[in-house]
Amino acid sequence: MYQLYYHPGNASLAPHAVLEEIGAEYELVFVDRAHDQHKSAPYLKLNPSGRIPVLIDGDLALFETAAICLHLADRHPEAGLAPAPGSTARAHFYKWLMYLATTLQTELITYFYPERLADDAAGAAQVKRHAEERVGGMLDIIEAELAGNGNGGAFLAGDAYSLADIYLMMLCRWTRGMARPAAARPHLARHIDQVAARPAIRRSFAAEGIEPPYFTLPGSAAK
Structure with a gap:
């Protein structure tokens, strides 16, 4: 176990x-x-x-x-949560998983902990603001990929559901307090909503005490 x-x-x-x-x-x-x-x-x-x-x-x-x-x-x-090793689909899967883990997630950590990169409160506020702007640009790249990847935005890394979609859903949830969260983008909103609707995802949410709205703060009009 x-x-x-x-x-x-x-x-x-x-x-x-x-x-x-x-x-x-x-x-x-x-x-x-x-x-x-x-x-x-x-x-x-x-x-x-x-x-x-x-x-x-x-x-x-x-x-x-x-x-x-x-x-x-x-x-x-x-x-079936990852394409076959050695396939072209696996290469694209690696690309997007690494982008999420090493680029978007890293910038989100800067957004949440700006004091680690600043000497005072004013500096931390500036770091946080710039991090939010960079996160927005990264989300725009993913939005464009979902819009043009040929599967109607259903999946990020190929023609089938994969753990990259799960990873993206998690990181998009972290943006719910931003001025323009991931859910404000139409293709991302549809994507993360369909991932969140899966029974396995709902079970993990329930076990962790995560309740809706999942991707925006209560009362937000972002979507």
């Missing part, structure tokens, strides 16, 4: 949803961020970066969200 160390709505949401999609047995292990459990010695033995999530698979302790998702997809190919 897998164990997934998680905190509601954090980067653990994507592998949690992947676990639900593949139908594997797993246990959720809550990491109490309010009390810095992710910085405790036992947790740092699992993930020296102190970030969430960690997946335990037998003797393997794996961190980094994209790595966990890829590992699960490769361990359960019957679930």
Whole structure:
């Protein structure tokens, strides 16, 4: 049985949803961020970066969200969450998954923690503002891809649902407090809504206590 160390709505949401999609047995292990459990010695033995999530698979302790998702997809190919290795479709899948994990997600971390890159509150505010602008540009690139990829925007990385769609949904949810969240873009709005409607995604939301609206703040008119 897998164990997934998680905190509601954090980067653990994507592998949690992947676990639900593949139908594997797993246990959720809550990491109490309010009390810095992710910085405790036992947790740092699992993930020296102190970030969430960690997946335990037998003797393997794996961190980094994209790595966990890829590992699960490769361990359960019957679930069809990634194209066949070596295929052109797999190359495009890698491209978009890496874009999400190393470009969009990284900029979102800057948006949420601007004080790490500034010496005072004014500097942090400036960093946050620029990060939001850059995130907007990245979302525009994904919006254009969904508009023109030939499948009606149903999937990001090819002709079939994949863990890239799950990953995109998670990151789009993180933008819900922005002036122009992901859900303000029509193709992204349709895409993330259809992903969120899947039974496996709804189960992961329910287990983490995530309630609608999923991609905008209550009372928002973004959509």
